[in-house]
Amino acid sequence: MNINRRGFIGLGAVSAAAIGLVACGGDETPGATTAPTTATGGETSAPAGAGGKVGVSMPTQTSERWIADGEAVQQQLQDAGFEVDLQFANDDIPTQSQQVDQMITQGVKVLIIAAIDGTALAPQLDAAAAAGIKVISYDRLIRDSENVDFYVSFDNFKVGVAQGQSLIDGLAERFPDENPANIELFAGSLDDNNAHFFFSGAMSVLQPKIDAGEFVVQSEQTSIEQAAILRWQQETAQKRMEDLLTAHYGDKKVHGVLSAYDGLSRGIITALENGGYSGETFPIVTGQDAEIASVKLIVDGVQYSTIFKDTRLLAEQAVKAAVALLEGNEPEANDTETYDNGVKVVPSYLLDVTTVTDDNVVEALVDTGYWTQAEVDSGVAE
Structure with missing residues (x-):
């Protein structure tokens, strides 16, 4: 530990x-x-x-x-x-x-x-x-x-904005010539109040791109009720991603996935890998919580980002x-x-958050003592 x-x-x-x-x-x-x-x-x-x-x-x-x-x-x-x-x-x-x-x-x-x-x-x-x-x-x-009597948290709307903006940035970096880019949306559990803030924050920056035709959600599942994953379960996210690929991406490619949490991200990534996605054209996948397994995936170039709280x-x-x-x-x-x-x-007292990509893993997570370099390299908490 x-x-x-x-x-x-x-x-x-x-x-x-x-x-x-x-x-x-x-x-x-x-x-x-x-x-x-x-x-x-x-x-x-x-x-x-x-x-x-x-x-x-x-x-x-x-x-x-x-x-x-x-x-x-x-x-x-x-x-x-x-x-x-x-x-x-x-x-x-x-x-x-x-x-x-x-x-x-x-x-x-x-x-x-x-x-x-x-x-x-x-x-x-x-x-x-x-x-x-x-x-x-x-x-x-x-x-x-x-x-x-009191509420302590992070700025949860800002978390969502950061996730949405990270998806936008990643798509511009990895798929600059894809217009429109195909994306899918994964939200948290509906009984968690934060999930609504995360989703609305993300959609505040993604919806204008969808409305302008720059992004397309091929499944047309764009409401939080459609995107929600009960209890934030990784296995449920994997199954939903598999179903989306089967139903909507037979002759198309998904370029990015908004994921509200690292556990969901890992389930989504497993589904994508099982669906044949790999390498430099792997879809952009966001996340949250800087879980060590996902930090390792970021360093390895698989998951694109996480939000560090x-x-x-x-x-x-x-x-x-x-x-x-x-x-x-x-x-x-x-x-x-x-x-x-x-x-x-x-x-309430709200704390700020940091978007972590491969560019700032060491600065954000190692230099602050949250994870050690050995933990980042192994993907396992000591």
Whole structure:
């Protein structure tokens, strides 16, 4: 495991602020997928549990991105003096609901939740509010509840814009003489609020090209409902790409694919390779999350790009927000207008993102310590 990628970033002030908060114990949930709660981080660490207990609910361990998020949040909370109950729900909505219920019963002071389904946790949030527990929605906005105190995420519309622009740039680079270029569109899971921002951001730059006849979607599947991949599953994306090739590309070539996430990208790439695509005319495929297997594909010239979202910085903002809420303060927000969850506009802190191609892998990912050069070369996290 790459400790630098998961590790402590600039939370000395947060640690100091957290030490004075009231401690709260409670037994761990039997049988839950729970990370250890022993504080780490050397000289920067506050006493374990001095800041109180925080429940951290992550959606799955099937994605390397969410494992990285969970570990980064856990470590930085522990370094700030909190006891941490970190659980992964294995992409199962009832499991996540039960885990959050148990965290509330155990008396956590703050919940940090990356929801599987942004509409499924309203009962748990009602119970949290009744118990005086603050709720931070982590990266995926929890919808249809007034009991969301803060939202930390990346600028998700900008993520989509970056993906769409990367597809445009890649097509111009690899297929300058193809006019129109044939593209297909893959979006995320409809129950993830972010998927809608990603898709609308991408289409804000792609739709004018489609309208002008520069790009053609041969399948005519241009709505997010048609492009969505439930639970962001790689296998589902591969099957959809195979079906599109069979139905629409018998005598045509696909030149580019908008993919909202690296896992989808790898499924799409497998389908394309099985369909005979290879070499310098391999379609442009975008992605997101800088997963190491996809970074390796970028270096190898197969996947064109990914969007890097530094989970260490997101974890840092989640910890800062937790400390502020426990002190009775409003967390620092840089967006108080965009994220309406259907009941309220949730104050938010949004982080910026970086488009990564073969040209800047080292600068963006190795020099920042997110991945080591050895990991990039092997395509495997150490």
